[in-house]
Amino acid sequence: MENLDANVNQTQNGRARRGRLSRHNTPNDAPVFEGRKIPAYELLDAPSLARIEDQADWILSEIGIEFRGDDIALDLFAAAGATVDGARVRFVPGLARELCATAPTQFDLHGRDPGNTVTLGGDNVVLMPGYGSPFVTDLQAGRRYATLKDFRNFVKLSYASPWLQHSGGTIVEPTDVPVNKRHLDMMLAHLTLSTKPFMGGVTSPERAQDSIEMARLVFGRDFMDRHAVMQANINVNSPLIYDHTMSGALRVYAAANQCVCVSPAIFAGAMGPLSPAAVAAQTLAEAMAGIALVQLVRPGCPVVFGSFHSTMNLKSGALTFGSPEANMTTMALSQLGRRLGVPTRSGGGQITAANAPDGQAMQDSTGAMWATLLSGAHQVWHAAGWLEGGLVMSYEKFVMDLDHCGAMLKMLNGFRTDDEAFGRDAYLETGPGENFLSTSHTLRHYASANFAPATPEAGPYEMWVENGALTADQRAAIRWRQMLSEYQQPEMPNDIGTALSEFVAERKASMPDEWY
Template structure:
């Protein structure tokens, strides 16, 4: 497997080598302020959970095929996409495209079942697909919230804070994308500041912009500055999260961005957002069939743009309150639906992004953690490889919460141990410990305990496990209050991972020149 260090031919990389730094310098910044260094991603050691039999899966696939063939999907404002579909053998009638049964599955045969996303620090490279599980922060909130200042519009400072928190967490693997919208930066320029912030303040994998084709291309160009043009053409270094305009519409903004990522051999994460009863049927099976049709079309379009380009089969099922019409998150029906989506993605042999830590609560409270845990468990049991929205999601994704970010990252830590399963070997069976301790005595001081106590159990950084009296004397703090103290401590202790001076200068120059070429736009 290639590492980022093969890009020595790039001019910026040559200057990096001349000035020192490089891999050794980057590695020197690992783990600062962390209790210990977790793996760059999880390799699951427990099986996925299949809820439907073969016959039922075939019924859903057959309905998806009929939706594609009889109803079709509109592709708006992208003549090139329509041309690609026509060349591939689809029936194109204006903006409406209908697909012969089996066509999309055949096209998807060229998509890789798994791939590596390379990080600025090669030690943080991740695998997406197979048995791998990657946790990434929540994405897309216009507001941020904390216990001190309440709910407010996000800023570039908030955006950078969340990157620093993700970088500092031993339980998250990915820097994410638009963690919150920095509304204090013009709409047409903020993607430049966001991508630069990911590259500057984290050395983990990250996501780029998808809000316009030019912004996607500029995100990719910034990645080329860091990794080298030839390396990027051969390897995935950046993801773009594109959404279907459900029901059954792909708009040009998304397909132009999707094709830009595929054209550059970078991974598009293809995600329908189906709110049951609004953008799809209220019944789970119907919504799943719709999601399958929409996602297959997007993933296949990436293959038509560049055969073999990495792509992630995404899904976002949600429910709604039929009394009020409000969206609901972390509810049981989408959670069990995610299990079925996982089965369908495996039948297509594609990497999966599904579910996350969803909640409609407005506070980091019991509702938030109940809903988030139900949704997050569905993500790990359905076989999701890339779990966006793993930390911080609050208020139906309208708010990014500092406290919930820390609480959710703590849950991710627990899931590291959960997904590791049960090790069965001579050490874990502990027969020598039974011989030493004997009958009716405790194991606290035995040799086996002393040899294993540091790694035996996951240890929360937020939970209070002290006796009632100690908790009472210490101020009776709840989990949210402890998380408030924790995120402040993490930011105070954060140290930026080293970045080569020449690369930093090249990035800043690119951002400044690109911004100078356009007037500010605020909508």
């Protein structure tokens, strides 16, 4: 344990922690993402942003936020100057923002392998897989309930990909494990099958504490008291409610100095008014209340201003993703997060309501992902695999999304304008009307000049037919199986692996199976 703790504490001189790609997992010819070079898009001007912030203050002061069943949280708010009436907490204008001020603007999220440590904030971008799907699907086995094997598979795929810098959290729900024990198996998978940062359990304060204790076995209590290695996903029960499960888990992670991501979930017209401005203001209000609680528990604890929002088909009530209204809200929220001074998690990612990894799925996902990355968001959840509004993780779409993640990261990298980039020697080797395919400049850069997707390309029509006329999802099916067959589990000291297994076994033995 001491050896691993020392390894995690190593200072990597000269390494820019930029939500970058792991050198260990990056192919030799893959571009390394070293931080956003394209400026974040500013959708709204300063007066418009100020009006949204004023509306958030109006919500907090006139309507308030309820913290149900959490007397500790209510006492903390009352001591900080908020007005507490039963479960309802109201903040005078400016108070919630003031309480958020101790949260860091930027911080490191440490991986078990220091080479996989990422930075949240600044010009950094961290991508992670989908979250929370109870079902999985693939072309061979079809749609089915997710199992622990599926969960472990997606942890492996996330670790193997150079385009995801984060192992995720509840990538899928392992429904073959009792509800009250799942968090133990999921934590064990994240800690042993990957060395990237991860998320812990939040479905009860006790499960949150189990997650913290398991991480301490790997990273050491002292290290975690000073550094974040994991995150909590705290979903607000929008509109305007934190239940005792979420606020209790929030307090557990905050007390341990681990990153808390506060994520309101507002579906316009259902959990809040229809307009993007109203959704943005309510999201800000709900998030500031949660971030304020984190800082009251432990000033300086790292946080992420999260969001999950979508529009609805107002004729059917079905959720829609990648819509222009939702995408504009994503852009506005990233601006509001920068003004609040904390890293932001996007409301987008590669999300879709499509039922298959088809054209609709990729169109929805591309629209949402473009808006998310151009907005300046620092962390992108649901960057790979999402189908059916989050009900399903698709193996094939996961792989297709990975290719798009890589392409988008290369775009954010920008391009060089130094002497080598202009390739003057190539002109001197050729003449007018001659091609550049065999020049020294081309031979120096052909392997890395253009982004190359990992999913096999179809090729010209005749070649495509000769090779079986495989569609994109069929080619992706070949790729994810190849990735799993080539996966190599990272090493872990035997004593730590044993301690983790014993912890899981003891905790499981201490509780009855609960399936609901």
